[in-house]
Amino acid sequence: MRQYTSKNYPVWCFVPPEIYKIYCEQSWRFTDADLIFAIDKITFFYGKKLLLNNWKEGGKFDERGFRIPSTKTGTAYSPHKMAKAQDFNVPGVAPQEVQKELIENCELWPEITRMEDIKYTTGWTHVDTCNMTIEKNGIYIFKP
Numbered sequence: 001m002r003q004y005t006s007k008n009y010p011v012w013c014f015v016p017p018e019i020y021k022i023y024c025e026q027s028w029r030f031t032d033a034d035l036i037f038a039i040d041k042i043t044f045f046y047g048k049k050l051l052l053n054n055w056k057e058g059g060k061f062d063e064r065g066f067r068i069p070s071t072k073t074g075t076a077y078s079p080h081k082m083a084k085a086q087d088f089n090v091p092g093v094a095p096q097e098v099q100k101e102l103i104e105n106c107e108l109w110p111e112i113t114r115m116e117d118i119k120y121t122t123g124w125t126h127v128d129t130c131n132m133t134i135e136k137n138g139i140y141i142f143k144p
Contacts (some may be wrong), residue, residue, distance in 0.1 A: 004033035008043045013052040014065035014086070020056070030066045032083045034111035034129045039086055041109050042102070042127075051089040064088060064124075075144075079114075085128035087121075098125045106138045114140045 005011070011027045012020045014036065020027050043050055055062035063073050064087040067080040079085035090098050099118045102109070102125070116126035120143060127139075 003028055004031075004036050006036050007040050008049065009039070009052060010056075012056045013054075015053070016062045016066065016068060016071075017055055018068055019066065030083050032129055035084055035086055035127075038109045038111040038127065038129070039088070042088075042090075045101075045105070045108065046090050046093065048091055051091060052086065079128040079130040082130070084130050085126060087124045087126050089124050095121070095123060095125045102127070103139055103141075112139055114142055117141050117143050120144050 005028050006013070011025060011031070014031050015023075015027045019030050023029070039050065039052070051061070053059075053061050053064045063071060063080065065080070065085070066083040067073055067078065069081050071081075074080055080087075089095065096118050099115060102112070102115065106112070111129050112127045113131055114128045118125075126144075
């Protein structure tokens, strides 16, 4: 399994506190290299840091990336529980605009195979690298 560590974010931005407290910097093992690489490319595209997990800085987000299997957040087989999904916000850009731009530029991040329909996730953007459903030319939009 290939490992990739972000050029823009510390590992705790991708894992919940329960994981980081045990594994610290070794928490990268709970991330998906393709997903983290895509997040770095999206960061470069927008030229600003994305709002990922911010629990370590006193913020309210702690399950925007990997989620431990026993969490009540999300579905039983959520890509988050396989370390293959990330929720985020781009400061100053509406999630609807982010989704539109990611789809229009999908050739820049072929790692991303799916996004949640923005009609259901109006306050954030969800991307994942699950190959449960793959579009031939673009990103598959699914209803949560």
